[in-house]
Amino acid sequence: MKDTKKKEMKLVERLGMNSRQEAALLQIGFRFYQQGRFGDAKNIFEGLALLDGNNAYVHGILGSLYQREGKDEAAVSSYSAAIQLFDKDIDSRSNRGEVFLKLGKFQEAAEDFATTIRLDPARKNPAANRSRLLVAITQDAIKLGKEKGFEAVQQERNRLRQSQGRR
Amino acid sequence: MISLNSGSTYLQNQIISGFDSVAQGLTATTSAGSSTGIQAAMDSFSSFEASEMTELSGLGSQQQISGAAEFSSPTTYMNNQLFDSAIRADDPVLSAFKDPQLGAGGELSSISEIVSKIASQAEQQGIIIVSGSPTELLQQGGSTRLEQAGLMTPPQYGGTTDLEQVGLMTPPQYGGGFDVLAQQGSTRLQQVGLMTPPQIGGSTELELTGLMTPPQYGGGFDAIAQQGSTRLEQAGLMTPPQIGGSTKLEQAGLMTPPQYGGIDGSQEGIVFSSQHAATLTSMSKTVRSAANLFQDVNASMLSRRIMA
Numbered sequence: 001m002k003d004t005k006k007k008e009m010k011l012v013e014r015l016g017m018n019s020r021q022e023a024a025l026l027q028i029g030f031r032f033y034q035q036g037r038f039g040d041a042k043n044i045f046e047g048l049a050l051l052d053g054n055n056a057y058v059h060g061i062l063g064s065l066y067q068r069e070g071k072d073e074a075a076v077s078s079y080s081a082a083i084q085l086f087d088k089d090i091d092s093r094s095n096r097g098e099v100f101l102k103l104g105k106f107q108e109a110a111e112d113f114a115t116t117i118r119l120d121p122a123r124k125n126p127a128a129n130r131s132r133l134l135v136a137i138t139q140d141a142i143k144l145g146k147e148k149g150f151e152a153v154q155q156e157r158n159r160l161r162q163s164q165g166r167r
Numbered sequence: 168m169i170s171l172n173s174g175s176t177y178l179q180n181q182i183i184s185g186f187d188s189v190a191q192g193l194t195a196t197t198s199a200g201s202s203t204g205i206q207a208a209m210d211s212f213s214s215f216e217a218s219e220m221t222e223l224s225g226l227g228s229q230q231q232i233s234g235a236a237e238f239s240s241p242t243t244y245m246n247n248q249l250f251d252s253a254i255r256a257d258d259p260v261l262s263a264f265k266d267p268q269l270g271a272g273g274e275l276s277s278i279s280e281i282v283s284k285i286a287s288q289a290e291q292q293g294i295i296i297v298s299g300s301p302t303e304l305l306q307q308g309g310s311t312r313l314e315q316a317g318l319m320t321p322p323q324y325g326g327t328t329d330l331e332q333v334g335l336m337t338p339p340q341y342g343g344g345f346d347v348l349a350q351q352g353s354t355r356l357q358q359v360g361l362m363t364p365p366q367i368g369g370s371t372e373l374e375l376t377g378l379m380t381p382p383q384y385g386g387g388f389d390a391i392a393q394q395g396s397t398r399l400e401q402a403g404l405m406t407p408p409q410i411g412g413s414t415k416l417e418q419a420g421l422m423t424p425p426q427y428g429g430i431d432g433s434q435e436g437i438v439f440s441s442q443h444a445a446t447l448t449s450m451s452k453t454v455r456s457a458a459n460l461f462q463d464v465n466a467s468m469l470s471r472r473i474m475a
Contacts, residue, residue: 020263020269023259023261023263023266023269026264027269028454030264032453040453043449044450046446047446047447047449047450048450050447057250057261060246061246086252088248088252090246091246091249092246098185098188101188101189102191103191103192104193104196104207106192106196106204106207106210106212107211109192110211110212113215114214114215125239126239127239127246130185130239133185134188137182137185137189138208138212139212141193142205145205150204150205153193154190154194156186156190157190160183160187161183164180164183
């Protein structure tokens with residue numbers, strides 16, 4: 001059957017920008033991100049998301065920026081957009097799983113972690129390894145909570161934070 | 168418990184931030200004295216095999232962190248597999264991003280050009296939102312799809328509408344178009360009892376049936392041009408008339424964007440909200456400042472070379 005659906009022109013194309021120019025914008029945004037200039041990075045990537053909404057990387061990195069800011073819903077939304085565009089996106093899935101974990105959406109978190117682990121059988125992908133670590137930590141916390149109660153989990157959290165402060 | 172006594176600081180930070188996320192999740196789902204959250208977490212995480220994690224990081228039975236595995240965090244977002252896949256699929260943008268020659272072709276040094284291109288072309292193509300409410304646009308020469316489809320003559324004094332022509336509305340006794348409501352004419356709608364005779368401060372059956380709020384001053388459909396609001400607005404079908412507003416009708420393609428300062432028919436589909444316009448402006452400013460910095464660095468390097 002002939003596909004009669006008209007391909008929608010991206011704004012970046014309407015503006016006459018070529019792929020290398022778009023890539024240059026992407027690179028500037030990423031440089032800001034690497035340098036910890038997250039506000040500047042967000043300006044660039046939010047603009048890029050408008051110019052080219054079909055770029056999975058842009059949505060993934062925006063998710064990461066929102067996650068840093070504690071904007072959990074926006075982070076989940078951006079990660080989901082990235083995953084929709086590239087379903088083997090381990091980074092976005094691992095990060096989204098961690099946001100779900102933080103929100104107490106354990107089932108969704110477990111599903112994201114399980115997928116990232118399955119996508120990385122060689123255990124070499126850093127994001128999948130983060131998922132593995134989070135699963136291990138969660139299982140530890142569950143064990144502690146089951147044996148000694150929820151308060152013990154909070155105490156352990158405080159202990160870890162204090163030990164971090166001493167270093 | 169996982170021990171922090173061994174392993175790198177980097178890894179220890181990973182554990183601490185991870186435990187923090189878990190603890191927050193349990194707090195969000197567990198009220199004091201209840202084990203609801205813990206039980207929910209247990210149900211979801213019981214299917215993972217212990218070996219999956221322990222082998223990875225050398226946790227072993229003592230859960231000692233000593234492995235050398237590399238971990239990511241949301242702050243080190245790289246997504247290499249996405250790039251690998253994009254390059255394999257010949258995605259032009261992501262492939263160019265990884266191209267070590269990017270910049271050699273002048274892309275980075277021409278960033279100011281890119282920015283001005285965004286700014287100027289955005290303006291040319293009407294991305295900047297223009298002033299005018301739907302009613303004002305009609306009064307100022309805008310046209311609607313309804314007009315184009317022959318359902319409404321352009322608003323003007325003495326005009327008639329197809330509604331009149333097909334007998335749904337009597338010709339206005341003076342004045343034209345929809346102004347009939349505000350003038351002294353009567354309509355078939357009135358005659359069949361759907362609308363009370365127009366009068367200052369009058370009300371319509373539409374108001375009576377709750378489809379339109381009473382105009383705050385003026386009457387009938389003038390409500391849109393005045394300060395009143397309509398149920399359409401309230402139901403989210405139309406944004407309140409305001410400078411720079413756009414309507415859902417425009418967005419749904421039922422009304423052409425304003426003909427002055429706005430987007431003409433050839434560019435329909437890129438109607439931007441003011442928020443989107445602000446996003447692009449922010450990006451432009453950031454890029455411009457980056458470009459200036461880039462030029463400064465280049466100039467500085469050049470001058471150092473000259474001095475040497």
